[in-house]
Amino acid sequence: MITIQNLTKTYHTKSGEVEALRGISAEIRDGDIFGIIGLSGAGKSTLLRCIALLETPTSGSISIDGRDLSSLRGRQLTEHRRQIGVIFQGYNLLMQRTVSGNIAFPLEIAGVPKAEIRRRTEELIHLVGLDGKADAYPSQLSGGQCQRVAIARALANNPKVLLCDEPTSALDSFTTKAILDLLSDINQKLGVTIIIITHEIGVVKQICSQVAVIESGRFAEYGVAAEVLAAPRSVAARQLIGVGGAL
Template structure:
């Protein structure tokens, strides 16, 4: 659906050249929700603008559904953009227009007849959960409702791709979750390809199938969300995973136990999928006659399954401890010995 091939974008500034996107390669499949995460200045906003032709690459190519967006212009580009919609952090609504009129705006531009336009607007208002608010103005809406209008407007021309530029950053956590549920529902119902940029790993974890991590204009890591959570490689990815896995708390727990309970072996267990639901601790205690002290645990849900970590202190016969670790590995539970006795 989307191919980004060796794309670089360089801006000329008064202080010299600025490389915003640096030799990026991405392949996004039809119907998936693809997340791009990075801190401010990472280049993710520039990258998403390259996907709909708002920016042209300095080198490389951007292909969307077989059409090279990076090389077309004029009427051809305008028609292509009708199939590549975008929603924004600050909604970008027309404040003098009602909800229905905001949603109808792109249909007016496209020359859709009034009767057909009104029917489509009604469908979209129902789809995004704004029944009864058609005649309200943006000033009368909550942040979440404004973003729902933005989503409905973006869907007006039946796009094939929906770009989300920090679409939940201005919202509170509860509203963010409701908007993410709506996007996930739209993805499933319409088979819409969604590309979502954010600086929050919570957003990636909630709805994305795959993720690319950006730093200083480069993609430093990419893959299935569950795999990235399970085994982050780049330091920045580890920091993002820490946002939703309470690793800081676990670090404090480790320091505390090392100081106060120096015996035994400290082990981090990593569970993926169905292994998160097994009664592992009780099994180890019974099977290997171990004393087990649970220091920290966390389970996160992703689109592709559950990911959990558990930090424990194993105390008992050293041979039994080693047997227990081998047994865990045979059960597809990754183990990481943090310290030895």
């Protein structure tokens, strides 16, 4: 269970304070696929970065399985970060490394023995449907294949939570469906909790069990995805759903 309580994030800029998150609260159950949807600048990516421990909230708390992440330091923090896999919007692959090398990278950092790295890498290549591509470089892959490498790399350390920042924004509709099918399959097979940041209603419709609509750093509403989509209560949700696609 991921519990977010009264989370705020304020940035101090030359022109003054910017409140990126304002009192966010939610509970995300184990095994859920939780969508966070909103316009650009609504606070989606800031929230994801806070959950990923890449940003420190100004106030409030994020707990996973009852453990407040803000209380973690040193080795405990490093170990906990390994339980959270992150898929970035731009893939963030190492261009000088092969598919196998990219997937192996977090395992190398964690000090995993070479034989185990090889076994785990081969297992993940098969899981994400990249058989025969182990020795290919990112420049030789399509966008969808690069995203599959990024997904495999995020799964390398067997995380409990998978955070996806706009995982399909650069993909065509056919490839988008394939990537979402893969994430759904991973969710079912591995039981990993998935949080997806998106601005596309189609992503929520296809894959999400729960959804939160974020506007100006606040949750305008959240709940069961099918119910929110069928009868949105907030103006922000109605605007997003009324467009019927990417914004």
